[in-house]
Amino acid sequence: MKARVCWSALVHVTALCVACSVVASEPALTDAEAKALFNLRGCNACHEIDEVRIGPPYRAIAIRYQNASPDQVEWLATKIIQGGAGSWGFVPMVGNPRVPPEEARAIARWILALKPSPES
Numbered sequence: 001m002k003a004r005v006c007w008s009a010l011v012h013v014t015a016l017c018v019a020c021s022v023v024a025s026e027p028a029l030t031d032a033e034a035k036a037l038f039n040l041r042g043c044n045a046c047h048e049i050d051e052v053r054i055g056p057p058y059r060a061i062a063i064r065y066q067n068a069s070p071d072q073v074e075w076l077a078t079k080i081i082q083g084g085a086g087s088w089g090f091v092p093m094v095g096n097p098r099v100p101p102e103e104a105r106a107i108a109r110w111i112l113a114l115k116p117s118p119e120s
Contacts, residue, residue: 028110029106029107037103037106041098041107042096043107046093055088055091058114059114059115059116059117061111062112062113062114062115066112066116068112072112073108073112074108076104076108076111077104078104080099080104081095081096081097081099081101081104082095082097083096
């Protein structure tokens with residue numbers, strides 16, 4: 001019984017490590033690709049890199065979640081797809097279910113990679 005429990009734990013830990021490495025190893029967006037994707041998916045209606053619009057600027061998100069773990073990348077990607085409320089005030093973020101999960105993760109990683117200030 002003890003060996004079965006250890007084997008099961010090993011399988012779960014291995015699966016988690018593989019999932020995290022896949023998320024972390026997906027190619028990063030260039031600034032031009034990100035801009036095109038934001039235009040295509042309508043993100044620009046509420047967000048801008050440094051300007052407050054309906055939603056927070058991308059750079060403010062990057063600052064809040066600096067040192068993000070793969071779990072936070074997944075959380076942010078889910079937020080992009082499903083929307084949510086309460087993280088940045090009273091205005092809810094409208095979900096965008098047409099964004100595929102891999103695109104949402106790429107967007108999240110691009111946002112989180114922004115430097116604290118344009119001069120950095």
